[in-house]
Amino acid sequence: MTVAGDRLGPTIFERSRPGRGGGKVPHPPKDALARIPAGYLRAEGPRLPEVSEPELTRHYVNLSQLNYAVDTGFYPLGSCTMKYNPKIDEWAARLTGFAALHPLVPDALSQGTLQLLWELEAALAEIGGMKAVTLQPAAGAQGELTGILMVRAYHRSRGDADRTEVLVPDSAHGTNPATASMAGFRTVSIPSAPDGGVDVEAFRSALGPRTAAVMITNPSTLGLFEARLCELLDAVHEAGALAYMDGANLNAIMGRFKPGEAGFDVMHINVHKTFSTPHGGGGPGAGPVGVGEKLLPFLPSPRVLRSLDGSYRLEEPGERPASIGRVRAFVGNTGVLVRAYAYIRAHGAAGLCEVSEDAVLAANYLKARLSDVLDVPFSRPCMHEFVASSATLKLQTGIRTLDVAKRLIDYGFHPPTVYFPLTVEEALLIEPTETESIETLDAFVEALRGIVAEAHTDPEILQSAPHGSPVRRLDETMAARQPNLRWKAMTGSLAPCPD
Amino acid sequence: MAYGSHTTEDRARMLRTIGVGSVDDLFADIPASLRSSGLDLPAPESEAELSTRLLRLAERNRVDLISFLGAGAYRHFTPPVVDQLLLRGEFYTAYTPYQPEISQGTLQTIYEYQSLMAELTGLDVVSASHYDGATATAEAALMTCRATRRERVLVSAGVHPHYRETLRTYFGGTSLVADEIPLVTDGPAAGTTDMIALERMFADPELPVAGVVVANPSFLGLLEPMAEIGRLAHGAGALFVSVVEPVSLAVLATPGEYGADIAAGDGQPLGIPLAYGGPYLGILACREALVRGIPGRLVGMTADVDGRRAFVMTLRAREQDIRREKASSNICTNQALCALAASIYLAALGPHGLRDVAALGAARAAELETALAAAGAPRLHSGPYLNEFAVRVPNAKAIHSRLIGRGILAGLLLARVLPDDPSLADSLLVCATEVTTPEDIGVFGAALGEELIGAAGRAGAGRVRAGRGRAAGRQHGSGPSDVAGPGSTAQPGGAAR
Numbered sequence: 001m002t003v004a005g006d007r008l009g010p011t012i013f014e015r016s017r018p019g020r021g022g023g024k025v026p027h028p029p030k031d032a033l034a035r036i037p038a039g040y041l042r043a044e045g046p047r048l049p050e051v052s053e054p055e056l057t058r059h060y061v062n063l064s065q066l067n068y069a070v071d072t073g074f075y076p077l078g079s080c081t082m083k084y085n086p087k088i089d090e091w092a093a094r095l096t097g098f099a100a101l102h103p104l105v106p107d108a109l110s111q112g113t114l115q116l117l118w119e120l121e122a123a124l125a126e127i128g129g130m131k132a133v134t135l136q137p138a139a140g141a142q143g144e145l146t147g148i149l150m151v152r153a154y155h156r157s158r159g160d161a162d163r164t165e166v167l168v169p170d171s172a173h174g175t176n177p178a179t180a181s182m183a184g185f186r187t188v189s190i191p192s193a194p195d196g197g198v199d200v201e202a203f204r205s206a207l208g209p210r211t212a213a214v215m216i217t218n219p220s221t222l223g224l225f226e227a228r229l230c231e232l233l234d235a236v237h238e239a240g241a242l243a244y245m246d247g248a249n250l251n252a253i254m255g256r257f258k259p260g261e262a263g264f265d266v267m268h269i270n271v272h273k274t275f276s277t278p279h280g281g282g283g284p285g286a287g288p289v290g291v292g293e294k295l296l297p298f299l300p301s302p303r304v305l306r307s308l309d310g311s312y313r314l315e316e317p318g319e320r321p322a323s324i325g326r327v328r329a330f331v332g333n334t335g336v337l338v339r340a341y342a343y344i345r346a347h348g349a350a351g352l353c354e355v356s357e358d359a360v361l362a363a364n365y366l367k368a369r370l371s372d373v374l375d376v377p378f379s380r381p382c383m384h385e386f387v388a389s390s391a392t393l394k395l396q397t398g399i400r401t402l403d404v405a406k407r408l409i410d411y412g413f414h415p416p417t418v419y420f421p422l423t424v425e426e427a428l429l430i431e432p433t434e435t436e437s438i439e440t441l442d443a444f445v446e447a448l449r450g451i452v453a454e455a456h457t458d459p460e461i462l463q464s465a466p467h468g469s470p471v472r473r474l475d476e477t478m479a480a481r482q483p484n485l486r487w488k489a490m491t492g493s494l495a496p497c498p499d
Numbered sequence: 500m501a502y503g504s505h506t507t508e509d510r511a512r513m514l515r516t517i518g519v520g521s522v523d524d525l526f527a528d529i530p531a532s533l534r535s536s537g538l539d540l541p542a543p544e545s546e547a548e549l550s551t552r553l554l555r556l557a558e559r560n561r562v563d564l565i566s567f568l569g570a571g572a573y574r575h576f577t578p579p580v581v582d583q584l585l586l587r588g589e590f591y592t593a594y595t596p597y598q599p600e601i602s603q604g605t606l607q608t609i610y611e612y613q614s615l616m617a618e619l620t621g622l623d624v625v626s627a628s629h630y631d632g633a634t635a636t637a638e639a640a641l642m643t644c645r646a647t648r649r650e651r652v653l654v655s656a657g658v659h660p661h662y663r664e665t666l667r668t669y670f671g672g673t674s675l676v677a678d679e680i681p682l683v684t685d686g687p688a689a690g691t692t693d694m695i696a697l698e699r700m701f702a703d704p705e706l707p708v709a710g711v712v713v714a715n716p717s718f719l720g721l722l723e724p725m726a727e728i729g730r731l732a733h734g735a736g737a738l739f740v741s742v743v744e745p746v747s748l749a750v751l752a753t754p755g756e757y758g759a760d761i762a763a764g765d766g767q768p769l770g771i772p773l774a775y776g777g778p779y780l781g782i783l784a785c786r787e788a789l790v791r792g793i794p795g796r797l798v799g800m801t802a803d804v805d806g807r808r809a810f811v812m813t814l815r816a817r818e819q820d821i822r823r824e825k826a827s828s829n830i831c832t833n834q835a836l837c838a839l840a841a842s843i844y845l846a847a848l849g850p851h852g853l854r855d856v857a858a859l860g861a862a863r864a865a866e867l868e869t870a871l872a873a874a875g876a877p878r879l880h881s882g883p884y885l886n887e888f889a890v891r892v893p894n895a896k897a898i899h900s901r902l903i904g905r906g907i908l909a910g911l912l913l914a915r916v917l918p919d920d921p922s923l924a925d926s927l928l929v930c931a932t933e934v935t936t937p938e939d940i941g942v943f944g945a946a947l948g949e950e951l952i953g954a955a956g957r958a959g960a961g962r963v964r965a966g967r968g969r970a971a972g973r974q975h976g977s978g979p980s981d982v983a984g985p986g987s988t989a990q991p992g993g994a995a996r
Contacts, residue, residue: 022849032865035861042748046850053847069593077597086501102566102572102908106900139831141831145672182673279592280835281593281605326661345541358505361522405598406600409598485610486624
C-alpha cells in the first residue's frame with residue numbers, strides 16, 4: 001500500500017514529531033497529582049500526536065477537500081434530504097448564550113433555551129398534527145425507539161401484554177425492524193403491493209390481537225403517498241394496534257398532510273432532513289417524536305413546561321410516573337434544535353408549504369426528464385423523491401446501478417441512494433430537494449443521459465469508475481477480512497511534560 | 500422562499516415539462532379526507548429579524564456566572580482552531596460516507612478518532628461514536644448480554660443517575676434486568692461502589708450476571724477500585740464495563756490497564772460545547788474479541804484498486820440497513836462532527852496539553868476543597884478524587900439559590916437529581932477545570948462563608964427576611980423570579996470567559 005497520489009495525505013499520527021505543538025493551556029503545578037495514590041494513575045501518558053497548529057490546520061483542511069458535500073455540489077441522496085444548510089443557523093447555534101449553557105443549570109438561568117425548545121415543540125406539533133412533541137431523541141433511529149417504547153408502555157398500561165408484534169412493510173428503512181427488535185417486539189415484514197404502495201389486504205390478514213403497532217413510512221421509501229392510507233389506519237385501529245409514522249419523508253407534505261390529524265398515533269421527525277440541520281458527515285442530527293392523546297402520558301422525561309406566569313421549566317424527577325424515562329443524559333441535541341428553530345422561523349407557514357411544493361415539483365421534473373433515460377417503475381406523480389432503475393440498462397449492457405452511480409462521481413455529482421428500497425431491482429432513489437436550481441437539475445439529467453450512452457459504447461469506463469476522485473473503488477473485502485480499525489504505530493510522546 | 504432557487508418562470512417551465520397545470524395536481528394522491536387545513540405558524544422572518552430574535556433568546560440564558568457545575572458536562576477551554584475547522588462546509592454539509600471515493604475526508608477523520616480513543620482508553624476497538632455517554636453506556640450493557648447470553652446487568656449507583664435512567668429505558672423493551680450495586684455508606688470508602696454487596700449479588704445462580712457497569716471517576720467524583728471490581732466481575736464470568744470521562748484518561752489508569760472489556764463515556768469535554776446537553780459524543784470502545792458485537796459504525800483501513808491507502812466503513816453485517824431486525828442495534832448514524840471536534844481538540848492539545856488540562860483541573864479542585872472547607876463546607880467523602888467532589892452545606896438548596904444571586908453557580912444541588920438519597924440531602928457536587936481561576940475559587944469561598952454565617956445568624960435570630968425566604972423556599976427552577984432581586988445581575992467577577 002502506498003500513500004502516494006496527489007490528494008491523499010498522511011494520518012495525523014504520521015505528522016507527529018516530539019516537541020511540536022503546545023501553548024494552549026497553562027501548566028499545572030508539578031505536584032498537582034501528588035494527592036492521588038499512584039495505583040489510580042495511568043502508567044504512561046497517552047501517545048497523542050504532537051503537531052503544530054499550522055500542520056494541524058492543513059491536515060484537516062486537506063482532508064475536508066477529499067469530501068463531497070452539499071456546499072460543493074448536488075447531492076441527490078434519496079431518503080436523506082440533502083438540502084442546503086443556511087449559514088445563519090450555524091451562527092445561531094454558536095451564540096454564547098446557547099453554546100455555553102450547562103444542561104444542569106437551574107431553570108431560571110436557561111429561560112432563553114427553554115423558550116426556544118418549547119416553541120419548537122409547538123411548531124413541530126402543528127406541522128405533524130400531533131398533541132405534543134419530545135425533542136429528546138438524538139437521531140431518527142432513536143426517535144423510532146422512543147416511539148415504539150411508548151407504544152409498548154401504552155399497551156402494558158392497559159394490561160395488554162400479548163401484543164408482541166410490529167408490522168413493517170418490506171420497503172421500510174432498516175431502522176424500523178431493528179427498532180422493533182430493540183424494543184422487544186417481533187418484526188413481521190409485509191410485502192408491498194405491485195403499485196409500490198402498502199398492501200392493505202396483506203396488512204389486514206397480519207393484523208390481530210398480537211399486533212402492537214404498524215410502522216409506515218409516508219410518503220413511502222418509493223417516494224409515493226400511500227393512497228390507501230385511510231383504509232390501513234382504520235384497520236390498524238380496529239385491531240387495537242397503534243399507527244407509527246416514520247417521518248423521514250416529511251419534506252414532501254408540510255401544510256398538505258398532517259399525520260396526527262390523519263390518525264397516526266406517533267411519528268418521528270428528522271430535523272436534519274426536513275428542517276435542514278447539517279448532516280455533519282453522519283451526525284449529529286435530532287429525531288423529535290410527536291404523539292397523539294393516547295401516548296401523551298408516556299413521553300420521555302423531562303418535558304419542557306410553561307408555567308402560568310410565562311416562565312419555562314423542566315419536569316422534576318418522578319413528576320410524571322407513566323413516562324418511559326430518559327432516552328439520553330440531557331434534554332436534547334439542543335445545538336441542533338436551535339438550527340431547526342431558526343429554519344422554521346425563517347420560513348414560517350407559507351415558506352414551509354413552499355418548501356414541500358418546490359421539493360415535489362423538482363422531483364417530478366427530474367422524473368419526467370429522466371423517463372426516457374432510465375426505467376421509472378412508478379408512473380404516478382411522486383412526492384419529494386422517486387425511484388429510477390437501471391434494470392433495462394443492465395439487461396442491455398451488463399452495466400449495474402453501482403457502475404452508473406460511480407460514473408456520476410466523474411461527472412461531478414454525488415450519486416443517489418442505490419439498491420434501496422430493496423423492493424426495486426437496480427434501484428436509484430433520487431431526491432433533488434427544493435434548494436437546487438433548474439440549471440443543476442438539467443445538468444444532472446444530461447450527465448445521466450451521457451452515462452447511459454457510455455454504457456452502450458464504452459462500458460468499461462463505467463465499470464472502472466470513478467476515475468477523477470481522490471481514490472478509486474476500494475477493496476472492501478480486505479477491510480472486513482483483516483480489520484484495521486486503528487493506527488497501531490503511535491509515535492506521540494510518552495515523556496512527562498517538558499517543563 | 501428563503502433558500503430556494505426557483506423563480507416563477509422556473510416553476511412554470513417545470514410544470515410544463517411534467518405536463519400538469521399546477522403544483523396541486525402533484526399532490527392528487529393525498530386523499531381529500533386527509534388533506535390538512537394548512538399550517539398555523541408565525542409569519543416568515545427575514546434574516547435580519549430572525550437574528551435579532553435569536554440574539555434576544557440567547558441573552559435570556561445566563562452564562563455569565565462563575566460556575567463550578569460539572570456532573571457529566573464540563574467547561575473547558577477549546578482552542579479556536581477546533582471550531583474554525585468544524586466550519587468547513589465539506590465536513591459539516593456531507594452525509595454518511597456511503598460513497599467512499601468522495602468521502603475520504605470524513606472516513607479518515609473517523610479512523611483517526613477511533614485510533615485516538617483507543618489510545619486514551621487502552622482498548623482495541625472504538626465505534627465511530629454514539630449519541631452520548633448515556634446511550635453508549637446503555638449499548639455497552641446490552642453488548643454484555645449479547646456476548647454472554649445472560650440477562651442480568653449490575654450497575655453501580657455511582658454511575659451518573661441520568662445514565663442509569665437511560666439504561667433502564669433501553670432495558671425497558673427487553674426481558675433483561677438491571678440491578679443497582681449500592682455505594683458504601685461510611686468509612687474511608689464511603690461513596691464508592693460496595694464490593695461486599697457486589698459479591699453477594701453474584702451469588703444468585705438463577706440469574707447469572709452478564710456485565711458489571713462502574714464509572715471512574717464516579718458521578719460523585721470519586722475514584723473507584725476498578726481493578727478489584729474487574730476481577731470480581733471476571734470471576735463470575737461477567738464482562739466489565741467502565742464508564743469514563745475522557746480528559747481524565749490523560750492521567751488516570753485506563754480501562755485497558757485495569758481489565759475492562761468495554762468502555763463507554765461522553766466525549767463532550769473534548770472540545771464540544773455544553774449547548775444545554777447536546778449534541779455530545781458517545782464513546783464506545785471494547786476489546787478485540789468483542790468487535791463483531793459492538794454496535795455502531797466502524798471505519799477500517801484498506802486500499803483502492805490502484806493500491807492507494809484508503810478508508811471505508813466496514814464490518815457492516817452488524818448494522819441495521821443490512822441485518823434489519825437482527826442488527827446489533829438500530830443505530831444508523833453516528834455523531835461524526837462531534838467525533839471530528841474531539842479529534843481536532845486532542846491533536847491541538849497533544850499529549851502534554853491534555854495532561855495539563857487534567858492535572859490543572861485536579862490542582863484547582865484541591866484549592867477549591869481547601870477554600871470550601873474553610874468556609875464551612877467540608878467534603879462529604881474522604882476517598883481520592885480527580886477534579887470533582889461533593890461537599891456538605893447546611894440548607895444547601897437555599898444557599899445554592901442565594902449564591903446564584905451573587906453570580907456564583909455553586910455546582911449541582913445533589914438532591915435535585917438524587918432526591919431519594921437522604922445522605923445527599925444537604926450537599927453540592929462541585930468541580931474545577933483548567934478554566935477555574937484562583938480568583939473564582941476565592942470569590943466562591945468568601946461568598947459561601949458569608950452566606951453560611953448569615954444563615955446561622957438568621958436562624959439564631961429566629962427570623963427570615965420575607966423576600967429571601969420566599970426565593971429560598973420555592974421549588975427549584977419554578978421561574979425567572981428564582982434569581983430576581985437586588986443581587987441577580989452579573990457580578991463583575993462573573994464576567995463571561
